[in-house]
Amino acid sequence: MTAWIIAIAIVFLPLVFGILLLGPQTKIRVSHSESGLSKSGYVGFSWTYYFFGFFVPVFRGEIPIAFFHLVLSILTLGFFQLVMSFLYNKQYTIRLLTNGWELNDTDEKKRLALRSLEKKPH
Template structure:
């Protein structure tokens, strides 16, 4: 089950909700999830993989998608975890963040 964690962009102050753990949303809606989260390139790639694997891709990526999304947000888009300390600690542990 996915757990929510708040993230904040330090420069703009924008706050987003991220998740870690199994993605039921991705399991049921597949490539639409990255599309609605604003990741057009990722959505297109996931659509192609879903088509070529006849949907099997969707079953596998449901276990991986939230971690991949959070990693992209934290590293590429420079968001930081901005939830309570216990939630931040659990997110860092699940996402493999050492610092």
Template sequence: MATAVMIKHPQSGMVKKGYFGFSWTYLFFGWWVPLFRGEVGIAAIHFFFTIFTFLIWQVVMAFLYNKQYMTRMLVDKGFVLADSDPVNTMARLKLGIAQ
């Protein structure tokens, strides 16, 4: 089950909710999840692979999507973990990030 963690962009002050762990949301809704999170390009790629693998992609990505999303947010977009210390520590362990 996915666990929520707050993330914050230091320059803009934008706060978002991120997740780590298995994504039931992705399992049931597939490529719609990245689309609603504002990742249109990622959603298009996931749609393509979901169609051409006859939904196998969707099952596999349910295990991987939250970690990939959080990696894009933390590494590529510059967000930082902004939750309580125990939640941040658990997120770092599950996501495999140091700090």
């Protein structure tokens, strides 16, 4: 019984620590000014990456990045996946914003995104 409690604590401790440190994963609507397309960016701890690893970039359409993450996760025996749980949402959203996407959500969510991405509002 004690071994199960310890195992569960080991699995969920990074999740709790990540949410306390970075906040929960929050969806931020972004739109592309030229094409008119919209999609979701994310800020906060990526619990989806924590549990599903390189599949998250696959589902978000970042196939080359997913392959790179798979290779690094294998080489580091999963440690890379733990580290990327803290970094992936921020990196993904910054990639969107540097490729012509713009925040297109409520003012509160825009402020949250800018604060999380450490950018100054215009």
